[in-house]
Structures are given as structure tokens and as C-alpha cells.
Amino acid sequence: MTLQIKIKYFHSDLPKIKKIAQGDWIDLRAAQTIELKKDEFKLIPLGIAMELPEGYEAHIVPRSSSFKNFGIIETNSMGVVDESYKGDNDQWFFPAYALRDTKIDFGERICQFRIFEKMPEVELIEVDHLGNENRGGHGSTGVK
Ligand SMILES: O=c1ccn([C@H]2C[C@H](O)[C@@H](COP(=O)(O)OP(=O)(O)OP(=O)(O)O)O2)c(=O)[nH]1
Numbered sequence: 001m002t003l004q005i006k007i008k009y010f011h012s013d014l015p016k017i018k019k020i021a022q023g024d025w026i027d028l029r030a031a032q033t034i035e036l037k038k039d040e041f042k043l044i045p046l047g048i049a050m051e052l053p054e055g056y057e058a059h060i061v062p063r064s065s066s067f068k069n070f071g072i073i074e075t076n077s078m079g080v081v082d083e084s085y086k087g088d089n090d091q092w093f094f095p096a097y098a099l100r101d102t103k104i105d106f107g108e109r110i111c112q113f114r115i116f117e118k119m120p121e122v123e124l125i126e127v128d129h130l131g132n133e134n135r136g137g138h139g140s141t142g143v144k
Pocket residue numbers: 060076078079080081082083085091092093094095
């Protein structure tokens with residue numbers, strides 16, 4: 001089944017996303033040339049807005065090579081794009097923290113996304129005891 005995503009580009013010279021093979025994450029590009037000093041934080045605009053299919057959200061993560069290429073990490077570890085983020089000015093962005101002086105040029109591919117089905121409706125039921133065995137603290141299974 002092919003799902004359709006409406007996409008709006010904010011710059012006519014930003015390369016359009018090509019049709020992608022099923023299962024592949026989709027690369028996104030910086031829509032502005034950005035210089036960051038070591039330890040500086042900036043929101044990098046990605047030059048696109050989308051209307052996701054009903055019942056879906058999108059997750060944005062860095063490319064594996066982004067740190068090597070640009071010395072940046074994503075401050076929220078993973079960006080979550082809500083289904084409701086679909087207005088004409090709801091441009092996607094990448095929150096970047098630089099670990100060295102760096103420059104990212106317009107059009108360079110800095111991150112990737114894919115869509116996921118949203119979490120089903122859940123109900124939180126408060127209890128005094130969960131009634132299960134404790135598994136042990138973090139790292140209790142060792143490293144080997
Ligand atoms: O890396 C990101 C994270 C979020 N967003 C957009 C999509 C998302 O739907 C919106 C709000 O993000 P989020 O809910 O994570 O932000 P918040 O800090 O919880 O603020 P809000 O009060 O707007 O929910 O910003 C991005 O473009 N990139």
C-alpha cells in the first residue's frame with residue numbers, strides 16, 4: 001500500500017525528495033547556510049512542511065554521518081513531528097548543537113525521517129502495587 005504525504009517546499013532551489021524505496025528513511029536537507037561556533041545551538045530549517053497521513057507521526061534523526069561531516073548532534077535526540085503540525089508555516093527544523101566550529105551549506109543532507117503509526121489510545125490506571133517481581137536496577141545483567 002502506498003501512503004500519500006502532501007509536501008510543501010519553502011525554496012524552489014531546494015532539491016525535491018525523490019520517490020523512495022519501501023522501508024528506506026528519507027533524507028532531509030538544510031534550507032539555509034548555517035555557521036555554528038563550538039557549543040552553539042541553532043534551529044536549522046529543513047525547508048519543507050508536510051501533511052502526514054491520518055494516524056501517523058514522523059520521527060527525525062540525524063544521518064549516521066552527520067556528526068562526522070558537521071560535528072553536530074540533535075539536541076532532542078529524536079524529533080517528533082505531530083500529525084497536527086501541518087499548517088502552511090509549520091516548517092520542519094533540526095535542533096543542532098555544535099561540538100566544534102562548523103558550517104552547513106544550503107541543500108546539504110543532515111538528517112532523515114520516516115513515519116510511524118501513532119500510539120493507540122491508552123488509559124493510565126493508578127495502583128499501589130504492580131504485583132510483579134522486580135527486575136533489578138539498570139545494568140543488572142552485566143556487559144558480557
Ligand atoms: O526536531 C523537531 C521537533 C519538533 N518539530 C516540530 C514538529 C512538532 O510537531 C512541533 C512541536 O514539537 P514538540 O511537540 O516536540 O515540541 P514541544 O517542545 O513539546 O512544544 P509544543 O508545546 O509545541 O508541543 O515542532 C520539528 O520540526 N523538529
